[in-house]
Amino acid sequence: MSDLTPQSLDLNDVPNHVAIIMDGNGRWAKEKNKTRTSGHKQGVNALRETIKAALDVNISYLSVYAFSTENWKRPQSEVSFLMSLLELMLTKELKNFLDQDIKVNILGNIEQLSASLRKKIETIHNKTKHCSKLTLNIMINYGSRDEIINAIKAVKENSNLVSTDITEDLISDLLYTKDIPDPEIVIRTSGEYRISNFMLWQLSYSELFFIKTFWPDFSKEEFYEILIDYQNRTRRFGGL
Secondary structure (H helix, E strand, O other), rough: OOOOHHHHHOOOOOOOOEEEEEOOOOHHHHHOOOHHHHHHHHHHHHHHHHHHHHHOOOOOOEEEEEEEHHHHHOOHHHHHHHHHHHHHHHOHHHHHHHOOEEEEEEEEOOOHHHHHHHHHHHHHHHHHOOOOOEEEEEEEOOOHHHHHHHHHHHHHHHOOOHHHOOHHHHHOOOOOOOOOOOOOOOEOOOOOOOOOOOOOOOOOEEEEEOOOOHHHHHHHHHHHHHHHHOOOOOOOOOOO
């Protein structure tokens, strides 16, 4: 695995969209007798390297699960740290995003976030909206069930719709991921075998990869190994 490079792949057959459930920061820290906050900080470094790997093989969309609607159940001290870390990352990485031609979308229930974080989100949306090499979707306060419920509410509020108007395309257009293609791949790190309320609608035909590596240790080489595995799979979408 250590010898894998972008040239190890068929660069004409890379997925358009990869989604990642970044899991295992806390357990990584525990194994190393470090604080959970150090695990989250190292997780940002892993994300930075994964973004570079995606750029190197011309993936167009990368979606990462940063903070779920369920994560509010964590201790307040950890929630506050995560929110501060997200705000700091959006500030510090803005130049890198612009230099690398990365468009950044923050997807989720943004209205529940602090005013300062919402301001950072507005800034990064506005400054990167014309970038086109990679679209990075960072899911913050994101829950797929809430996303689908909101779509249903939007349908109900549109009095002009009749039952035949309600199609898969209509629902897709009412999700946070409007105009973003569904992921071909979803990766979950840390050895857990769950989707955890992540992109339930969008992952209907995604290839699933569950790996034991904790997120802070996730490497470019492991990313490329997954992409090679994907290229060796046959996707039938219910056909033969």
